[in-house]
Amino acid sequence: MNLDIAAMQLFNGISLFSILLLMAIGLAVVFGLMGVINMAHGELMxxxxxxxxLVSxxxxxxxxxxxxxxxxxAIPLxxxxxxxxxxxxxxxxIRWFYNRPLDTLLATWGLSLILQQTYRSVFGAQEVSVPLASWLSGAWEPTPDLQFPLNRIFILGLTLLVAVGVYLLLYRSAWGLRVRAVTQNRAMAGAVGINTRRVDALTFALGSGLAGIAGCVFTMIGSTNPGTGQLYIVDSFIVVVFGGVQSLxxxxxxxxxxxxxxxxxxxLMSGSMAKVTILVLVILVLYFRPNGLFANKTRG
Known part of the structure; x- marks a missing residue:
């Protein structure tokens, strides 16, 4: 593998990382901080x-x-x-299913089917696409044999901006302090005057909104159909669990x-074999570190 091919593989990995991270950040907020298994997260994307x-x-x-x-x-909308x-x-x-993980999983899975059918009824089963802005067309060519698509560079920049924004919101703001307080001890947070129900609603909404941004970004690299969200939902859950629940x-x-x-x-191999290999490696790591790579340490 020469340097140009290695650089392209690295860039392709970063491009995939951008979409995964936008989806996974939303899941990390909803699943990691709130403990809600939202199988309809892909449909929010x-x-x-x-x-x-529609904006286009x-x-x-x-x-x-x-x-x-x-x-x-389109991005803010x-x-x-x-x-x-x-x-x-x-x-x-969702509020009626807290502390009932199996019921939440089944209910949100049913919701995902409803949303898919709704999209199919409104937009049709065929794929729809959006035009790419002229300034995102083409590629940056550092060498004659190396091309980095401008739309993917933009996606990477937007992803980093969103990730930093979420970090500052959750760890450097008063609202983020409330979210973490409710996550760690709901009863005590309520006792000191925090409106836990409002925190729950806004936190879930934030995770949903991040999935919406992921969907907007996805339109720059692919067409949209009613099942688009299912392309990334499993990988996103793997990312959150592998990295450690509650750890951005x-x-x-x-x-x-x-x-x-x-x-x-x-x-190096077929796409299906690559998926299987990744899953096996993740399972092996979780066997030895069941709480993920960056699990938060708590006092027993």
Missing amino acids: AMGAYTTY VAFQRWAPGWMDVYLFA AFLAAFAFGYLLERGF LGTAFSGLAIAQSQTTLEY
């Missing part, structure tokens, strides 16, 4: 993707001269659409490790 599609259609119809900047409207849906979902549905650093590290390993193995 699809909601963000379809929102981006609106710009094409009413503001075609502004198509190069429609993404800057995708977040807000999924955020609002997640907030209402937690208030009217672990989520980021495991996402990078899994993405790089997968792209490298896919270069």
Whole structure:
């Protein structure tokens, strides 16, 4: 493997890492901090993707001269659409399933099927795609034989920006302190005056909104269909569990490790064998470290 191929494999791994991390951060918030197994998280990603599609259609119809900047409207709208849906979902549905993990899993799986059918009824079963802004077309060519697509570079930058923002929100803000207090000791947090139900709703909504951003980003590299969210949901859960529940650093590290390993193995073997190999390695690691690589230490 020469240096150009190695560099491309590294970049491909980072590109996959970007999508995985955006999905996994949302799951880390919902599953890691709240303990909610949300099997409909992928459909929230699809909601963000379809929102981006609707924004692009609106710009094409009413503001075609502004198509190069429609993404800057689509990204916050995708977040807000999924955020609002997640907030209402937690208030009217999820809150009744806390401390019932199996019931939560089954209920959200059923919800994912409902959302998939809703997308199919509204948008059809066929794939839809959005036009790529002209400034995201093409590639950066550091050498004649090495090309880095501009849209994937943009995705990486956006992912890092979102990851830093989530970290600052959860670990450097008063609201993040409330979230962590509720996570660690709900009864005590409520006793000191924290509105735990409001924290639950906003935390779940935040995780949902992050999935919406992931869906918006996905439209830059692929077409959207009702089952789009299922492409990443399993891998995202693996990333969160492998990195360590309640650890954003672990989520980021495991996402990078899994993405790089997968792209490298896919270069050396078939895609299905690469998936199997990754799963076996993850299972082996979890056998020796069942709480993940970066599990939070607690006093017994």
